Amino acid sequence: MPDTQPPSLLPSRFADWFASRGWAARPHQLEMIEAAQAGEDALLIAPTGGGKTLGGFLPSLIELAETVAANPRPDRPHALHTLYISPLKALSVDVARNLMTPVSEMGLDLRIETRTGDTSQSKRQRQRAQPPDILLTTPEQLALFCATANAEAFFRDLRRIVIDEVHAIAPQKRGDLLALGLAAITRWAPDARRAGLSATVADEGGLARWLTAQSPDTSRFARIVRGAPGARPRVDILDPDTRIPWAGHSGRHAIADVYERIKASKMALVFVNTRSQAEMTFQELWNINDENLPIALHHGSLAPEQRRKVEAAMAAGKLKAVVCTSTLDLGIDWGDVDLVVQMGAPKGSSRLIQRLGRSNHQLDSPSRALLAPTNRFEHLECQAAREAVAANALDGEPLKAGALDVLAQHIMGRGCGEAFNADALFDEIRTASPYAELDRETYDKVLDFTATGGYALATYDRFRRLIKRRDGLWTARTPQIAQRHRLNVGTIVESPMLDVVVSSRGRGGHRLGQIEEWFVDQLAPGDTFLFAGQVLRFEGIEEMAVRVTRSTDTEPRIPTYNGGKFPLSTYLAARVRDLVQDPSGWDQLPSQVRDWLDLQQKRSRLPRAKGLLVETFPRSARFYLVCYPFEGRLAHQTLGMLLTRRLERMRMRPMGFVANEYALSVWGLRDLSGLDFDALFDEDMMGDDLDAWLAESQLMMRTFRNCAVIAGLIERRFPGHEKTGRQVTMSTDLIYNVLREHEPDHVLLKAAWADAGSGLLDIHRLGTALSRIKGQIEHVDLDRISPLAVPVMLEIGKEPVYGEGHESILEDVSSEDLIAEAMRLD
Amino acid sequence: MTDTVQLQAICRFRVHETLVLADPDGVLVVPEVGLLVVSDLHFEKGSSFAVGGQMLPPYDTRTTLRRLAEAIERHQPRTVIALGDSFHDTRADQRMHDEDAATLCALVNRLERWIWIEGNHDPAPPPQFGGEVTDEIELAGLVFRHEPTEGAAPGEVAGHLHPCAKVRRKGRSVRNRCFATDGTRLILPAFGAYTGGLNVCDDAFTRCFGGTPDAMIMGRDRVWPVAAKACVPDRY
Known part of the structure; x- marks a missing residue:
């Protein structure tokens, strides 16, 4: 393949490296280089396992290799060349590790570092003073950069911005915050080009627009680069011999079948939709786990150290199955997963395709998935989802106009960094596509809100958070106000959580994870609930921690977390409606479900x-x-x-x-x-x-x-x-x-x-x-x-x-x- | 004055021999002397946050005043007692909007008698709105002061603690402001628009009542009497 491309795209050092691995650069990877050389932003859409990450970084590595070659001294001055942004901290760490392989094998002397909420204060300061060549970070960290002095100097040399899983960030408030941050960076580093990476994009045009700086009155789009599609996944729907429940989400009737499939696989990921379902499924699997298969549990409420342990065991191939929620949806490569089980309806086709991508990180062999509906209606939904996957029809959240609360946060942040001119900031904000249609009146209102609360009863003028200086620039009134703002940066407002600490006789103990405060408020001492795969007895609250002991109860009161209940996607809903109205499409459904619909037709309509x-x-x-x-x-x-x-x-x-x-x-x-x-x-x-x-x-x-x-x-x-x-x-x-x-x-x-x-x-x-x-x-x-x-x-x-x-x-x-x-x- | 009031919405009971009414919006009425009692108005609590950089809507005083005027209209008292912490801090009157200050003045001066009880937030309530200022007062066999006395205090009507009660039923719970009483004494809920609440199961109430008091919980249109044993703490 590479010999059909103009040789200039891939420098010999890189071509040699590909050859040494027995690979050839893929066409979409070469097209990413070409787009970069043409000075274009690019959206790379390629299936999981398609060399997407490398495609995003190749242009950076090539440019950096030239820099190193021009100045091979070990003490060459480093300047920030590439900023990588991902929705997950863990993804940054993982990508940094994966990037080190080609970099060290090609003998490139590059500094690649991560910066997340966990990064120590001293390392942050060092990164400010001596930036790495490539910095991997999150949207929140970028917002923090914008809210500090000298951001302009820090970003001045930036050449490339790589945004991973861009489809997952863009439709959310985090996406609004990121788009505003990118607009700021582009003012400081006008030459920096953007690359977005994604496996599942429903609205390609919308996302290509999102990725690129807009100009007044015309929409601009990033170049769309497509990887070859992978092998179509093979999706089965479980048709158990047992009675399919009318309602509920326990999936108990399907557990024995799921267990058999797990046994026959190398490693399985068992996805569920809520954390309570995760707890329940994990428990049910262990109840019948006569062979003591190593089956683990992974969800967002578990303590991070607990989750890291499970992830490490997966990577080392020591597990047979992991029951997980959307925490494992996104693109971390966990090793030899060859089966994905979806317990309960997938809720959307993009979500399902994303989850299918977790198995078999090789392009050419199909990933295998088993859908296990937990009730009759879910059979219809699973059938509709299977058809959608076969047609590779994607849904996903639509892009929306930028949220005004996020805009307020960004404006305040800019006032905490370098002082800004209100007119220039308005123009800059409108280059961010979610805010391209923002009108001046609304902007002025949000600015006023940020400064004084924006109330008609204008009584807070002397307490303003932002002031307009004599030179016409806006800035935070005091350094304390700026500091407080920085502690509140971000768009993820978690419902308040409390630590769950287990102890044997009331003293000491270790942390199992966190649980929503509202749930704890419903508990009385002696109540039992399922958490972290164990039945726990609630003892009381001490110093903001939930004290629990292990219980021998078999019938726990199961936490009904409100997190993680995705609604059925509009797209899939339409497919389900089509499926129900037309009996000619029912032949794929289990007979129990068909009989049920037949009866409905006779008794009602x-x-x-x-x-x-x-x-x-x-x-x-x-x-x-x-x-x-x-x-x-x-x-x-x-x-x-x-x-x-x-x-x-x-x-x-x-x-x-x-x-x-x-x-x-x-x-x-x-x-x-x-x-x-x-x-x-x-x-x-x-x-x-x-x-x-x-x-x-x-x-x-x-x-x-x-x-x-x-x-x-x-x-x-x-x-x-x-x-x-x-x-x-x-x-x-x-x-x-x-x-x-x-x-x-x-x-x-x-x-x-x-x-x-x-x-x-x-x-x-x-x-x-x-x-x-x-x-x-x-x-x-x-x-x-x-x-x-x-x-x-x-x-x-x-x-x-x-x-x-x-x-x-x-x-x-x-x-x-x-x-x-x-x-x-x- | 009571005959104009819809009685089913009102909880009538005796505190230390005196008949009182608990109104669902959180004021107490003593019919035999034409008295309306309101506690913990906390005027200008909102603007006190603005001083610290949090620009809460500056309309809490306005809302509180509107509700108070409505309560006065409903019950037509001759006397009003504001049971302390009427002003959130000693500079509250300086931050108050002129319009709100005028509304308050008019309200105070429309009554035959208006008594400001001193509270810990407002040890010296500002004089410019009219009314008398005192640390406590006796009327109709009851004594009105801001902070409830620890230990037995028959006939005492106080505020300060912002009582609220939480009840549970079928795995769901509701937590609202309430009047706290054991029949010998009473603590009023806080009336101010931005005031939070302290659960009646808290030790502070035990020190006054010798146990958890009964709660007259403020519902949407009426007051619900709830026995102490049905009240639960916010957390165990």
Whole structure:
């Protein structure tokens, strides 16, 4: 292959190195060199195992080799040449290690260093004074650089920026922060070219635009470089002999089959969707692990040292299987994985393809995957996902306009670094593609917010965080303010966590990991739960740590972490709807699932892809309405909230609702079958009803809190002066209420609104769904529950029922007798 | 004054022989003397954060004043007692917006009698808004002071501790502000828009009541009486 390319692309030292390994440079790697020589930004899309990382770094190594050749003295002055940014700390470390192989084998004298949150203060200072040739770091570290003096001098010599897993960063707030950081760097180092790396890109044009600095009024795009596609993965769906459950996510019925597949593999990764599922699956596997296969557990709540141990054992090939969550989704090369098991539905085709890429890091042999649905609906979803993989159809999060809370953080950060001119900063920010359409008025509002809070009642002028100096440049008012800002940089607002410490007799003990504070708040001493693969007994809280002992209980109370519940992707949802409506495509489904759908067709109707099926039926003195939008739990919950409000106003006396990924069930005390369903599901519910609900929604308050932390209105916890999360939650709820009352158009409320459109409330998706089903509602009045309704009806009692608010808890526990007894009411 | 009030929303009970009403927005009413009591208003708490660089919305005073005016409208008292910590700090009046200061003045002067009790945050409440200032006062067989006395104190009505209560049911919990009482004495919830709360299971309450007091928890439209044994700590 290399001899067909112009020889100038690959210098002989590099060609020799490829040859010595018995390799040839791949065409996409050469095209990356060509793009770099042409001074272009480039987006490299290549499957896992396709030499993507090397493709990103080759142009850097070639340029650096020339520098070294020009000045071979060991004490040559180093200048920062390439900045590598990845979403994961671990990925930086891994890439640094992998990069060292070609560098040392080619005899290049290069300094390659990482800088993450864990890097020591002294090493950071040394890196500032004497930058390495290649620095591998994270978006947060880049934001910190921007917020310190001398950033300009530090980046002046930069030539290349490599952004790994760019599809995973770009659609998030981290992507907004990174895009703003890149815009700043480009001002300091106008010649620095950008390269993005990814295996799964759904919106290639969007990402190519994201990667490149925009100019006013015209969209600019990075060159798209494609690697040859790898062998198509082989995906099987588990069809167990046992009964497939109607609902739930335990996957217990499939464990024996999964265990057999693990046994037959070299090394398996068992992906699950939530941390509680990880705990449960791990436990179930060990219950039947008669051969004592080395099976480990890996998820984001485990202590880092615990996770590192598992990763090292994997790399050394000492494990047979690892049960893991999305923590192992991204591109670290863990060795000889030859089987990927997905327990439960994959939720999106890009996610599944990304996970499949974890097996078989060789291009030419297909990766093997086993999908193990945990209930009947998931069989449909897995089937749809398999078809999507076969068609290599990708979904993934859409790119959005840049978030205003992130913009506020960046502006403050710039004020903490070198003083800025407001006009020039506006122009610079608009070169970042998420902010290319930002208007001056909004920018000025965010700037004012950053400086004074931006309130109409302008009372905070003398307390400003940013001041405009006499020379017209903006800067932080005091060094203390700048220092506090630096401690709050970043866009990841974790829900507050507490350490879990296990001890045998109350003293000493070691740290197992971290658990959400809200979960701990629900525990009473003696309660048991599953964590880190063990059943633990809660003893109490001491000094911000959860004290636990090991328990012999067999029926633990399982933590229901709210982290990691991905909603069903819009793309996959559409495929599932298509699959359900058309019996001719059911031959791939297990007979149990086919029979179930057949029965639905006889007893009720099949949901049509373009419409919405609504069923009503009575059941034990209540009246139910079940509908099937297939839009994911979050959007369904929002719909349930709005429908119950509406039904309340119509005096239909709704009592509650429950949602799963596919359906929503609402019930009440009056027969709902005579309603005008077109009116009930009309889009106008997204107006006043939504507004009224958001005023008191806990999810909205959480959304607001995240924005307030990112924007710097309130501070996140710093180590050493921990506030408990409760205090933070309390005060942000109060702040939200007060702000909403007096300044409903405040820029921070706008930011929270924008988040609610996609995040926890998925309002945007619900709006799209309501307009899709307009005039397409099919109502069936039944005398009893339909087969398709069973799964969502089984969720009642397991999932919190949202109709019951706080007031009902109070009503339950309050006792009127109390007053009579204790206080002698007249 | 009580006949204008929707009684089902109000919790009526006796504290040390005196009939009182607990309003769901957190004020206490003593009908026989036409008295309304409110505690821990913490005016200008928001702007105190701005001094330290956190620009919280500067509208907490405004919200607090609006709710207080509504409570006064609802109950039509002759006398108001502000039970201490009315001002978040000794410079609060200087940071207060002119409009809010005027609203407060008008509110104070509309009443027959307005009494500022001294609190630890406002040892000398500013004089320019009108009203009397004292450290404690006796009315209708009750004594009103800011900090509750440790040990038995029959007939005492105090604030300072910002009581709130948490209850659990079926694995879910709710935590709201409340009135804390054992029938002999009472501690009012904090009324200010930015005030947090201390759980009634905390030792501070035990030192006053000899155990966890009962809680009159503020709901959306009414007050829910909850026995001490049904209240749980924030954490074990």
